[in-house]
Amino acid sequence: MGSNPPETAAMEAFFENLLWHLERTSAPGPKLKDPETFNGTKSQYSPWKFALQHSLDTVFDDLNVKHTAQAKLESLKMKGSAQEFFTEFEQLVTLANYDLDDEFVLNILQRNAREDFVRNIYASGNIPTTFAAWKTRLLGLDKYCDMFNVIRHGPSRIPIAPTTQQPNPPPQPQPIPVRRDGTGIIYRGRGQPMDLDCKCIKCGAPKCEKGSCGDAWHIPNRSSPNMQYRHRWEEAEESKGFFEEVRCFVKEDPELFLQQVQGSTPEPSFVEDST
Numbered sequence: 001m002g003s004n005p006p007e008t009a010a011m012e013a014f015f016e017n018l019l020w021h022l023e024r025t026s027a028p029g030p031k032l033k034d035p036e037t038f039n040g041t042k043s044q045y046s047p048w049k050f051a052l053q054h055s056l057d058t059v060f061d062d063l064n065v066k067h068t069a070q071a072k073l074e075s076l077k078m079k080g081s082a083q084e085f086f087t088e089f090e091q092l093v094t095l096a097n098y099d100l101d102d103e104f105v106l107n108i109l110q111r112n113a114r115e116d117f118v119r120n121i122y123a124s125g126n127i128p129t130t131f132a133a134w135k136t137r138l139l140g141l142d143k144y145c146d147m148f149n150v151i152r153h154g155p156s157r158i159p160i161a162p163t164t165q166q167p168n169p170p171p172q173p174q175p176i177p178v179r180r181d182g183t184g185i186i187y188r189g190r191g192q193p194m195d196l197d198c199k200c201i202k203c204g205a206p207k208c209e210k211g212s213c214g215d216a217w218h219i220p221n222r223s224s225p226n227m228q229y230r231h232r233w234e235e236a237e238e239s240k241g242f243f244e245e246v247r248c249f250v251k252e253d254p255e256l257f258l259q260q261v262q263g264s265t266p267e268p269s270f271v272e273d274s275t
Helices: 006-025 042-059 063-075 082-095 103-112 115-124 131-153 225-252 254-262
Strands: none
Touching (some): 082 103, 103 131, 115 131, 225 254
16 A cells, blocks of 8 residues: 555644653652551651651642742842841742752842842942842841931931020901992901991981981982982082172172172172071
């Protein structure tokens, strides 16, 4: 028979690959040897129990815990206190199965610690080479930073010298400004009586009432603006007629006018008797 077509060869390769993966995933895991019966003394029981638990942890080690700890270690930042940062940092290093003095771990520590602290250590010229030395330097800088913040933001401890200066007198109340509107009513401010409530010194009636004295101080006794203009116009007409009569009298008899002005003769006939 001839060779298989390309499609058949590809399918056979696919199934062989799938079978290979299934065999790997279904392979049995490591088998723990049967535990031996403990027949030692009481003092030997604790070491035997610890060795048994350690062997169990080694066989059934969870790879997800290791990978999760490695990811958290990369993203851990020194945001709070340095002591809290190092507590969590060392726990993650242990879970990730790293050594604290590995160069890789020291690089992570320098990247995740506070940048100003790391710059200060490098600027000093004395750069640590072990995890313990880095921890000591960073904890010291964090302590000094907290002390500086307390001094900077804390209350002043400088004693206040006594002074003989008299305290400033309390401010005196300012006089309430008097305001007047278009009707002439005065507003003295909140809680003060209005001008309408004032009493007349003649009759004792309020300003808003007509009163018995007939004085124009009372608002009802005042004439409207139209009436005021009318009275002024009538007074102007009367004055005009009076001056016209005086002018005619001067033309008719100047001597008599002078006598009237000087008061040596009785009043002329055109002056009406007031009685």
